[in-house]
C-alpha cells in the first residue's frame with residue numbers, strides 16, 4: 038500500500054477538510070432561501086461536534102458561541118469561512134490568508150491563469 042492509503046494525521050485531515058469547507062462555501066447559492074441558510078447553520082454547528090480532532094473541535098465550538106456562520110450569501114459564507122480558518126492560522130502561528138483572494142483560491146482559479154491547465 039502507498040502512504041496515501043494510510044489513515045490521515047491531523048495536518049492532512051486539516052488540509053482535506055479546509056478544501057471541503059472552502060469549496061462548499063464557494064459553491065453555496067448566491068441567494069440562499071431561508072431554509073438553505075438554516076440548514077447550513079445547522080451543518081456547521083453539527084460539523085463542529087464531529088470534527089475528528091477533539092481539541093480542534095472544542096476550540097471551534099467555543100468560537101461558534103460568539104461567531105455563528107454568516108449564511109446569507111455565497112460571498113458572506115466564503116468570507117466567514119476565511120476568517121474562521123485565519124483564526125486557526127493565528128492560533129498555530131501560520132501566516133494569515135488575504136480573504137480578498139478567497140474566490141481566486143477556491144472558486145475561479147488565479148487571475149494569472151496558473152490553474153487553467
Ligand code: FAD
Nearest residue numbers: 048051052054055092093096097119120122123125134139
Ligand atoms: P491549511 O491551513 O490546511 O490550509 C490549506 C490551504 O488553504 C492553504 O495552503 C491555503 O492555500 C488555503 N488557506 C489558508 N488559510 C486560508 C483562509 N483563511 N481562507 C481560505 N483559504 C486559506 N490544527 C492544529 O494543530 N490545531 C488545531 O486546533 C486545529 N484546528 C482545526 C480546526 C478545523 C476546523 C480544521 C479544518 C483544521 C484544524 N487544524 C488544526 C488543522 C490546521 O488548520 C491545518 O489544516 C494543518 O495545520 C495543515 O496546515 P497547512 O499549512 O498545510 O495549510
